[in-house]
Amino acid sequence: MAQEIKPLRPRILDSADRPELTEDTITLAERANELAECIGKAPITCAYLSFGQESLAFRVTEAGNEELVATAVGAEGEVPPHELLNSVG
Amino acid sequence: METLENGLELLKKIRRLEGVAIIRGGVYAYKDLHLTEIEADRFCVGMVEFFQAYANEGRLARKIVLGFDGVTLMLINHRTIILAMFYEDEEQTQMVEKSGELFLDRFSEVLDLPTKPKEDTQAIIVPDQSAIELSWPAFRVELESLLTKVVGSGQASSMIDRQLSDAGYAKGKFPPSDEFARFGLSVLKQIRDRGIRGVLNLELDYLLKEHQ
Numbered sequence: 329m330a331q332e333i334k335p336l337r338p339r340i341l342d343s344a345d346r347p348e349l350t351e352d353t354i355t356l357a358e359r360a361n362e363l364a365e366c367i368g369k370a371p372i373t374c375a376y377l378s379f380g381q382e383s384l385a386f387r388v389t390e391a392g393n394e395e396l397v398a399t400a401v402g403a404e405g406e407v408p409p410h411e412l413l414n415s416v417g
Numbered sequence: 418m419e420t421l422e423n424g425l426e427l428l429k430k431i432r433r434l435e436g437v438a439i440i441r442g443g444v445y446a447y448k449d450l451h452l453t454e455i456e457a458d459r460f461c462v463g464m465v466e467f468f469q470a471y472a473n474e475g476r477l478a479r480k481i482v483l484g485f486d487g488v489t490l491m492l493i494n495h496r497t498i499i500l501a502m503f504y505e506d507e508e509q510t511q512m513v514e515k516s517g518e519l520f521l522d523r524f525s526e527v528l529d530l531p532t533k534p535k536e537d538t539q540a541i542i543v544p545d546q547s548a549i550e551l552s553w554p555a556f557r558v559e560l561e562s563l564l565t566k567v568v569g570s571g572q573a574s575s576m577i578d579r580q581l582s583d584a585g586y587a588k589g590k591f592p593p594s595d596e597f598a599r600f601g602l603s604v605l606k607q608i609r610d611r612g613i614r615g616v617l618n619l620e621l622d623y624l625l626k627e628h629q
Contacts, residue, residue, distance in 0.1 A: 359467050360483050366463035367456045374484035374507075379476050387484075409482040409491070410510040 353386050374416070376409040385412040421527050422447055424520060427616050428502075432516050435488060436503035440464060441528075450503070464501065468494055482510060493517050498528050519619050553591040559624055560601055563617050567608060580604045598625050 356377050364370035376385040383406055421439070425447055429437045436450035438457075443465050450457055471478040481492040489507045491514060493500045500521060504513050521528065557577060564573035580603050581591065592600045601621045608614040 359470055360481075363460075363463040363467050364483065364485055366459035367452055369485035369488070372483050372485055374482075376480070376482040377478060378480040379471075380479045383480075385482075406479070408511065409480065409514060413482065413484075413507070413510065 352384055356384065357386070357388075374413055376413050378406050378409070380406055383407050383409075383412055385409070385416050387413075387417050421524055423612055424524055424616075425449065427612050428516055428520050432502075432504065432509070432513055434502050434504050434513070436501070438501040439528075440499040440501065442497055446498075450501075460501075464492060464499055467492075468499065480514075491517060493521065495521055495528070515623065516620075519616075519623055523619060553594075553597075556594075556597050556601075557591075560604060560621070563620055563624075564604070564608075566617070567610075567613055576604055576607050580607070598622075601625070 356375055357372070360372045360375045361370045364372050371388065374385070374387040377383060425437050425439065426449070428434065429449060436448075436452070438448040438450055438461075439446040440461055443461075445457070445461055448457060450460070452460060467481070468478050477494070479494055481490075481494075483490045483492075484507055487505070489504050489510065491502045491504070491510070493502075493514075498521075500517055502513055502517055504510075560577060561570065561573045564576060568576070580600065584592070584600065584603070586592065598621070602618060605614055605617050605621060608617060
């Protein structure tokens with residue numbers, strides 16, 4: 329029986345494929361901005377969060393504007409932050 | 418013996434970090450941040466609350482990168498430890514992440530961290546670009562890059578040439594790939610500062626493992 333070959337790199341999915349991520353993204357943006365406020369750096373311009381097996385990242389259109397422009401998710405393993413952030417612009 | 422503080426100072430110096438901190442058990446175990454005391458205290462509480470909020474949802478946030486205007490923050494969460502690193506250029510993210518992971522590996526005993534789980538030997542892993550055998554030109558570039566963290570590029574090149582000569586290689590000749598580790602360590606021995614040499618040795622080891 330053929331053994332399954334694991335994909336080398338986790339797949340990066342767009343938020344269009346995972347609509348449930350919108351809530352995760354908004355939560356991350358809120359919590360990240362709260363942390364940024366602690367050091368007088370809010371608003372954030374981008375964010376990456378990894379839970380190990382799943383990670384997400386987004387950028388805002390410009391500092392001060394919290395409109396989310398993209399979300400990407402790596403499944404089946406941790407996508408490094410530079411890779412996921414690059415995938416969202 | 419190298420202390421945790423020395424390790425963090427070196428990490429900050431080599432990666433040109435703007436700030437670095439270790440939070441253990443909800444308080445700073447070490448901090449070297451460009452923040453006022455009030456900001457630093459708020460930041461500590463904010464970080465703990467950030468991770469706790471996810472933990473309360475049953476999700477372990479492991480790594481966070483936040484971009485602000487002009488500075489980037491990376492947080493790596495290992496059990497009760499949070500390693501915080503501020504750096505100027507988001508382009509540095511990959512190297513900062515590597516250095517942070519290396520630091521945590523190196524000080525895992527001091528920080529009382531579990532060792533990394535072994536790779537799943539059942540899975541067939543398709544080799545990626547990094548698994549391609551390192552050629553001498555590529556290795557030399559990487560070694561020079563390591564050296565230029567502490568010396569000028571001209572001196573870095575001279576150090577490699579000198580070691581090639583001392584090891585008996587004629588002009589245009591170089592060691593085989595299975596000798597890269599030994600050769601690299603010999604070159605790094607020329608770095609007098611033991612602490613810096615130790616960090617560079619680790620980075621060399623990491624680099625070579627990436628290509629095994």
